[in-house]
Amino acid sequence: MIIVGELINSSRKAIAAAIEAQDVKQIQKVAQDEFAAGSHYIDVNAGIFVGKEAEYLKWLVKIVQEVVDAPCCIDSPDPKCVEQALAVHKGTAMVNSISLEKDRYDALLPIVAGTDLKVVALCMSDEGMPETMEARLRIADKLINNLVKNKVPLDNIYVDALVQPVATSDSFGIEFLDAVQAITTNYPGVHTICGLSNISYGLPNRKFMNQMFAVMGIAKGLDSLIINPLDKAMMASIVTAETLAGRDNFCCNYLEAHRREAFVW
Numbered sequence: 001m002i003i004v005g006e007l008i009n010s011s012r013k014a015i016a017a018a019i020e021a022q023d024v025k026q027i028q029k030v031a032q033d034e035f036a037a038g039s040h041y042i043d044v045n046a047g048i049f050v051g052k053e054a055e056y057l058k059w060l061v062k063i064v065q066e067v068v069d070a071p072c073c074i075d076s077p078d079p080k081c082v083e084q085a086l087a088v089h090k091g092t093a094m095v096n097s098i099s100l101e102k103d104r105y106d107a108l109l110p111i112v113a114g115t116d117l118k119v120v121a122l123c124m125s126d127e128g129m130p131e132t133m134e135a136r137l138r139i140a141d142k143l144i145n146n147l148v149k150n151k152v153p154l155d156n157i158y159v160d161a162l163v164q165p166v167a168t169s170d171s172f173g174i175e176f177l178d179a180v181q182a183i184t185t186n187y188p189g190v191h192t193i194c195g196l197s198n199i200s201y202g203l204p205n206r207k208f209m210n211q212m213f214a215v216m217g218i219a220k221g222l223d224s225l226i227i228n229p230l231d232k233a234m235m236a237s238i239v240t241a242e243t244l245a246g247r248d249n250f251c252c253n254y255l256e257a258h259r260r261e262a263f264v265w
Helices: 011-020 024-036 053-067 079-088 103-110 133-149 172-186 196-200 206-220 231-245 250-260
Strands: 002-005 042-043 073-077 093-102 120-125 157-160 191-193 225-227
Touching: 002 011, 002 024, 002 053, 002 191, 011 024, 011 053, 024 042, 024 053, 042 053, 053 073, 053 079, 073 079, 093 103, 093 133, 103 133, 103 196, 120 133, 172 191, 172 196, 172 225, 191 225, 196 206, 196 225, 206 225, 206 231, 231 250
Parallel strands: 002 042, 002 225, 042 073, 073 093, 093 120, 120 157, 157 191
Antiparallel strands: none
16 A cells, blocks of 8 residues: 655645744654655645745755655645646655646646656546546546556556545445546556545544545555555554455565554554
């Protein structure tokens, strides 16, 4: 499982305050904690700071990579901000995200084409948010094929089938899960990724629902997650689900996590 740590996001009040105050220690502590907890990428987002997003995004990349030996996930819909953040990034970053929305697609494609960048391909188009597996698959097909034509390797593509709140429609959970399975089956070598928390929006006991949804996603082939890696119950669920799904040779990861007492069982 590829884990993208989601905590350095300006939509969180404490992070927004730390960014605005240029509090290096606080941001670096969050990054170090996420990395120690198992994150492979550290998401950086400064989206609430209109007019200063590029400046703050570059600052986040620099200070995170000063203390963490991991790449960043550059989280912005603004291609200019993405490009400036990539200019100071060390190693191979992940870009979150390209979609079939024409303006966004046309602006981001030249940035990722022919590079080694990892690319989150969001199943959204100018027609809006897809609600069915079939609609998601049509968008994913176009994104995957267009990215490959532009010399983005399959292994660098992370399709986000777009999680929507199950409180809004009782079909949203299963339609997403079926889309993950279809993408995994039809496009071998492509990764699937999502941010889980939208599924439980508006409902009680959100952490528990998110954990269950992660387990169900893994059973369908989901292999990447944008989550809070400090949630030890979530991390335990992921390790266990991957073992049960046959993605943990001889249960090595499960046993190692148990020996380290890393998670909440």
